Amino acid sequence: MDAYVPQRKGVVRLRAAALSGRWPAWLLVIAWMLLLACLPWWVGLPLLLALAAIQVAQLPRLQRYSGMFRRALRWGLAGLLVASYLAFDIAFDHRALGLTLAMLAALAGFSLLVLLESWQDRKPQRNAAVAAASPEWSELALAPIGPADMLIELQVPHWIVLDGSANAPDGMSMLHANSCAMDGGIRVDHIEPQVAMAPGRHWLVWPMTAWRGVVLYDRLHGKLYRLRGWQLYGWHGDEAWLSRGEDQPPLAMSHVLGQDQPED
Template identity: 70%
Template sequence: MVRLTFAAQRRRWLAWLLAIAWAVLLGLMPWWAGLPLLSGLAAIQAIQLPRLQRYHGFLRYALRWGLAGLLVAAYLAFDNHRLGLTLTALAALAGFSVLVLLESWQDHKPRRSAAIAAASPDWKELALAPIGPADTLIELQAPYWIALDGTSPDAPADVTMVGAHSCRIGVDARIDHVEPQVSIAPGARWLAWPMAAWRGVVLYDRAHDKPYRLRDWQLYGWHADEAWLSRDEEQPPLALSHVLGQDVIDEP
């Protein structure tokens, strides 16, 4: 069962209001001004820059609602309403068909970022790679979720829930908008909570007293005291250092 909090509902209503406002804005703009804007968004979606992958869903909704607003602007530009209605209908058929094809292509095309390419290189990268010792086999430890409702004896003493979706670590640190369960890394340095309504994961670094809130990611497992995260079943899990873009190799 997925429990939706008031904060999640407010975010959902805010998203709907922004989408409607975006469509109304393009509907009031001249069609020749909105068309290049939507074309630019479509090009960004087609290129799939790694740094913009986190905004993939946002751009998709912007194209959908923006196209609806553009069609309204195109219809209002015609003085002959009968001819305008016909041409707008044809434009709607063509535009939404292209949009569906673009989204289908994106859903079935593997998204290879630099981190994914490092984790699973294609045959060209393997052919050009130098011959050397085999890679180390990484075995992930599945996360063990501990309930923080006071019933689990494994719950850490310094981690307590102070509300339905708020957790306190020690005396000063506090994590909000999380589910009442936690997973602890083997070395006990990292803590992980599912976001409220399971919209992502929150990781807390005890050593540096720093939280990381990662939307649309889920904790897949632990390895060498590091969290490995996954977006969906079609992509391999990635280490937290890859996800954060902090994968640094120490030179001797």
């Protein structure tokens, strides 16, 4: 199934600015724009066309990077327009003519980009089986109105740096920079040297090396979960809420693990 519809409905509001740690992503896109502005236009244009082809293909493996590809196309197009203006100015030796051609290229380029993003947003995300199982409009019209949406406030995770000092959680010992051991003989490998703890101290979360995902440890039951592609977004009570990217809403950990699904 292409679309994974959350079972929990509500409005998610982060209690503090959770995106403050994502500023390096903006530095990367600005550097990408400056790179295309410095390169000749006939080098930057194939790169942008390749990114557009990836967006059109919508490969399942690259779906999690769709937001990054969108930003790369937007900012890369701005850099390409700067390079095109410089090329027109040199080729025609007329600043007004070069600026006019660059504006026409900007109009055409951004129009195509808007059409591409609109097509992506409007493309159906559900397969035929899910659509067939959906209720008819008449059933929805006669269905009783449910309760109002619940406002869910997420607490920003507090990351503890594991630098060998005494600030590690109880029952946890660092073996080396990317590995630790828990009480009961459980070993956690390939992690970044930092950990977040749930408000109730029931769960521990480590980011995987290179932030490729998260490792969750249930201290009460001694279970370990590795979720590649997910990042810790916040806490609601003693439950972690996870996200796959900036353009996707966070989901409760029980939903990601499938624990809120009814048993057959």
